Amino acid sequence: MTEVVDTPTAFGRPIRRKEDAKLLHGRTNWTDNIQLPGTLHMAMVRSPMAHARIAKVDVTAALARPGVIAAYSAADLGELNSGVPCVWPVSGDDTVMPPFPALATDKVRHVGDVVAVVLATSAAAAEDAIESVDVEYEALPAVVGMLDALSPGSALVHDQATNNTCYVYDLGGGYDEAAAKADVIVKRRFVNQRLIPSFMEPRAVVAAPMGMSDEMTIWTSTQIPHVLRVLLTLVTGIPEQNLRVVAPDVGGGFGGKLQIYREEILALQLARKLGRPVKWTETRSENMVATHHGRDQIQDIELAATKDGTFLGLKVTLLANMGAYLGIITPGTPLLGMFMFPGIYKMDAYQFRCTGVFTNTTQTDAYRGAGRPEATFAIERIVDELAAELGIEPMELRRRNWITHEEFPYTTVAGLTYDTGNYEAATAKALDMFGYDELRAEQKRRREAGDPVQLGIGISTFTEMCGLAPSRTLGALKYAAGGWEHCTIRLLPTGKAELVTGTSPHGQGHETAWSQIASSIIGIPVEDIDVVHGDTGRAPYGMDTYGSRSLAVGGQAIKKAADRLVENARLIAAHQLECAPEDLEFVEGTFKVKGDPEKATPIQAVAWAAFSAHNLPDGVEPMISGAATVDPEDFSYPHGTHLAAMEVDTETGKVRLRKYVCVDDVGIQVNPMIVEGQVHGGVAQGVGQALYEGAEYDPDGNLLTASLADYLIPSAADLPTFETGTTVTPSTTHSLGTKGVGEAGAIASTPAIINGIVDALRPLGVTDVLMPASPQNVWRAIQAAKGGAA
């Protein structure tokens, strides 16, 4: 692979994290901790109605409240009422791109939409004054469900969107021809329910004019400080060079902080207008209605096959809920899954259509996996349905159709070229860890005995495309930006190093892992490397953290920058050791003259020589650094096999996840401890979707799950210990052989759980269970299968 992997260095070891000391002692810098003198606290006047014409917004009474300094409606703000931009108009001019003003102008379009903003000297005073803003609404019919939204005569969320359609996007074709040759076609409608990211740190933002300069600084709990800087510049007109975006310590994101939010725009505009710091921190109930949601698709899936189980064609027809507005990549999110519906399988034809639908609900956008969990759910569920239809063991059916390890690189029916993979190896290991045969035997016994609690075994053999992304591919898909990543490494005079990355961690351990990569190349200890990130003032170039891209793309930039740094240092070392640069070998941080190992100098000494600059070779500058900006050659394709043993009470509908085993292949691992942690967290979120979570609206468009009391993210008591393993098939298109791991668990686990529940209940005639598979939903599925009242 690469020289990095083979060195006895920090690379590849489960080093404990550098990040932890401050986090474990409360020495943290969350955005809400920032208290600047003269700060005005901002509070939002949010719509209690899902759909209404705004007849009047009057802030006069609020202005009279104690401590209130300013208050604005959309009309009051005028030109400062910038819109939230969408950067991914998927089908170009055909996509309906309605305005998304920071403060609603003509109508409110979801509960939580913002009609006015109040600024006061304390957060409590601002909050108190909200109720004094006089707003009159003229109610309009709320458009809540997608099927209702598309039905003739439905009210329109946006007048310019015919039938509430945002776009229709097609890919592939030829399904009918393939299906004509089929012995069997299974058709199912799956509902991939709406989720709320629910990162633990609520969003917060502080914007402030800085001193005498024209600079505005904005601290915000975001995954994307660099992308945000460009977008804030574009929407506010603040020159880019005068705008600094800082992501301080960020408490989770999962895609939910991959956004340019109206509150960020308002804080920046009002801090500039008022010449004072402006701060806003959301409450959890605000988070539930105002932070974008994820998933929310209705999936009509058809899989055509021969009677021996050979897949012939797949047809995918999606309705994707956009919500009321388009956020940064709202329309594109379902299309991130478009290429993944065929999964790990070979087939002749693939036909995809997605219709984006506006509704009077909170906007959707990226949530861990973003499109790929939905795709993986659909293919892994329909494969199990086909297996049942044909009477073929579900793992055997997968084996007959998956790409074998000799067939890579393999170009799929969706047009991606998977570089490597070994589905056989990951599956064999997972089956062994799981005790698959024994559990199947137990299942048979319990079925025959008529046990009221049945055992089901759920399978998910998945791959994903991650490491977003080759810039040309993004351009072809009409995404506005590129997918490169940057790294600069500077050697400091005392032999330490500063590694400046464009990735922006919020729990992933980049400070540790990036140090490990750099340490293994430049040979200085992990603890001597400081990783600088998340501040456009100190780390000016980057594309940030999402789409399992940070290591897959950013890691390549680190390697290239470190290699360049070593070559840079080599020139000075050769001069010191009085030899030609090519006569030096570089081993674990020391330049040694080949054949004369006594003549050597550590790179730290070279750093000082560069700093003093007393004796440098002609033409060599007194600075040792390396910088690289890397555009990935292709996506990376992690894969794995996840297995779940589900206990299902056929009388009450209660479900218990008894055992969960997964074997993931994420390529070369920089820090296996962090890899394992990422898998645990991803699996927990995927299990959350399968069993516990679901954003629910009532017919009037009120969010019923608007607190953590109602929206059930799993607690420790709701989950078992996950048993994880890995296989290592290095990526051949990424210079470190890595693939990415941030989303794998969330992508793979949901269908494993639901397949397990359906497997338990199949003898009763159950062919699907709505998510979350609460006792109620499971019981209803059982009753419906029995033909009883559900």
Add this chain to the structure above:
Amino acid sequence: MPHHISVTVDGTSYEADVEPRQLLVHWLRDDLGRVGTVVGCDTSNCGACTVLMDGRSIKSCSVLAVQADGSEITTIQGLATGDEWHPVQAAFKECHGLQCGYCTPGMVLATVDLLAENPNPTEEEIRDGLHGNLCRCTGYNNIVKSVQHAAGLMGGTK
């Protein structure tokens, strides 16, 4: 009408006049600057704001500052003894029991309370004992391991 309170926080005594409606967590964060304690949900579901009041874990978003009058509060910032980490802190690092770290102050302090009650908890007792503290990053695997490891460090038998 402000109320007068006397509270010891992380070893320092404070006298203060507080609004009756002020939550303990806001007093700690906004008035004392003890920002290691954080707010996650406002509804006492997530436990991010957990601190010890007279040695027992409480959710500081669900306690008024006036209710803390006369008590001793320990936050995450006061758990270590000088440079010496509390065993629970050490265990969370050793077992990778945290990722983004936002739930960590509460999770650590809830664990301190749990182990004071039950020095040798089973996995099930750990999971039940921490069910009031939500973590979105770790899936709890390594949190459970951290608690088990801490129990060992603190003299429990496993």
